[in-house]
Amino acid sequence: MINIPRGTQDILPEETKKWQLIEAKLHELMKLYNYQEIRTPIFESTDLFARGVGDSTDVVQKEMYTFKDKGDRSITLRPEGTAAVVRSYIENKMQGLPNQPVKLYYNGPMFRYERKQRGRYRQFTQFGVEAIGAENPAIDAEVLAMVMHIYQSFGLKHLKLVINSIGDIDSRKEYNEALVKHFEPVIGEFCSDCQSRLHTNPMRILDCKVDQNHEAIQNAPKINDYLNEESKTYFANVKQYLDELDIPYVEDSNLVRGLDYYTHTAFELMIDNPDYDGAITTLCGGGRYNGLLELLDGPSETGIGFAFSIERLLMALEEEGIDLGVENNLDLFIVTMGEEADDYAVQLLNKLRHNGVKADKDYMERKIKGQMKQADRLKARYTVVIGDQELENNQINVKHMESGNSETIRLSEIVNFFN
Structure with missing residues (x-):
């Protein structure tokens, strides 16, 4: 692997x-x-x-x-x-x-x-x-x-x-000269990085993580005195x-x-x-x-x-335990029963998405109970069940998942329901 x-x-x-x-x-x-x-x-x-x-x-x-x-x-x-x-x-x-x-x-x-x-x-x-x-x-x-x-x-x-x-630039130049003069007598006690920086970039010695507690760093000249x-x-x-x-x-x-x-x-x-x-x-x-x-x-x-x-x-x-409030839900999950309903759902999903509706369906050939569990996991706000009868009658029940309330609408009006 x-x-x-x-x-x-x-x-x-x-x-x-x-x-x-x-x-x-x-x-x-x-x-x-x-x-x-x-x-x-x-x-x-x-x-x-x-x-x-x-x-x-x-x-x-x-x-x-x-x-x-x-x-x-x-x-x-x-x-x-x-x-x-x-x-x-x-x-x-x-x-x-x-x-x-x-x-x-x-x-x-x-x-x-x-x-x-x-x-x-x-x-x-x-x-x-x-x-x-x-x-x-x-x-x-x-x-x-x-x-x-x-x-x-x-x-x-x-x-x-x-x-x-x-x-x-002038203040820094004077300060760097003061740092070189300060560190030169004890630079041999510092790490190799600090030794190489003494004459090229002495201010970097003040940032050293290896020798940060060295007395020479603690007592080093302060930039404020050279402004x-x-x-x-x-x-x-x-x-x-x-x-x-x-x-x-x-x-x-x-x-x-x-x-x-x-x-x-x-x-x-x-x-x-x-x-x-x-x-x-x-x-x-x-x-x-x-x-x-x-x-x-x-x-x-x-x-x-x-x-x-x-x-x-x-x-x-x-x-800090701050919740960003990330939204993690669908507008609609479509539950299907039968091949004809499944084919219709594919077309319906495309239409819904093109109208700004966050929607999905089952692709794993689950039973109705399994599809409803999937809707819960996806935190869908609404679900609809489409089968042969719904297609024939052109009517569906739109269920609000949180409240459990349902509303019957014409299947052809589902896009308008979300807009």
């Missing part, structure tokens, strides 16, 4: 209905904020992610699914969405569009070769947003408000928005907007985004429930980025975005 690849999952019909409901709600929410959907290829040139995500990241070094195609080109299954969206923005010259900033969202499968654990898959579905073309504290606040709106719209209440500023006045003002304006929108937040000077192109606002949305014992507490992460477009040979534009996995959202909903 051939089994499913490790780190992937089959989403069976009962669960798929939850996904469809979530995705439909996300599409509707994006309309409120005037964000447009973009769909990029599932695979891209490996160089896009090497440059766009960063050679020093675990994603590029350890987690990407990379292969050579028949043209001997290095191709990678996308591990995240931002790089591909930015590539499309550049390639399609979206900076020239009349409506700026360009507000985009995406939803689709991503691929990372990482250790399987609850809430983490090697193929996962990521929803993300990118607003490109404006460096304005108001749009930072809009994106943060959107994050909260999304999760609250599903009924989640135990949420904590954590924010920080990692400053502009210039422009960066402080920008962050103060973002917070002012959040206060005016009554969006609660927590400042955390240890929250950084390790990639070189991130600047100014960084944030995470976390589960804030003392009773939650899940392995994953971070639901969503994002930030503002300057320099990414230029890194990918694009114009000097800036953007802000976030992303989260649908799988983690579902976990949070399950943990």
Whole structure:
């Protein structure tokens, strides 16, 4: 027997209905904020992610699914969405569009070769947003408000928005120099990944899961002490907007985004429930980025975005015991007796469905009792029984399954009964 690849999952019909409901709600929410959907290829040139995500990241070094195609080109299954969206923005010259900033969202499968654990898959579905073309504290606040709106719209209440500023390019440069000076004397005590990042991306050392309790990390310089006045003002304006929108937040000077192109606002949305014992507490992460477009040979534009996995959202909903209210019923189940009635039901089903009626029938040649049980399992609102007599008299009883009440109508009028 051939089994499913490790780190992937089959989403069976009962669960798929939850996904469809979530995705439909996300599409509707994006309309409120005037964000447009973009769909990029599932695979891209490996160089896009090497440059766009960063050679020093675990994603590029350890987690990407990379292969050579028949043209001997290095191709990678996308591990995240931002790089591909930015590539499309550049390639399609979206900076020239009349409506700026360009507000985009995406939803689709991503691929990372990482250790399987609850809430983490090697193929996962990521929803993300990118607003490109404006460096304005108001749009930072809009994106943060959107994050909260999304999760609250599903009924989640135990949420904590954590924010920080990692400053502009000049502030980051000064901060990185301070980190190198701080870690150099003890870098030999750190893992090999941290050692290799000391001079290439020292902020990534602060994210290290292996040495997170090391005294040098606990006592490392804070980015807030290296923000210039422009960066402080920008962050103060973002917070002012959040206060005016009554969006609660927590400042955390240890929250950084390790990639070189991130600047100014960084944030995470976390589960804030003392009773939650899940392995994953971070639901969503994002930030503002300057320099990414230029890194990918694009114009000097800036953007802000976030992303989260649908799988983690579902976990949070399950943990909170939130019922999505998925509808799982038919309008009508047709019970048949005899070949002539069965043939008629096939035609009738086609007519009903073309008139927007959710309907089905038995295909397993069950007895009447078995067909009625099938109607119950499918949660049909109504059933009708069609046999020789019903066909001859052109009359049927339409039974409401919940109340048990029946109504006699002409067989030829059944479509009108549901419209």
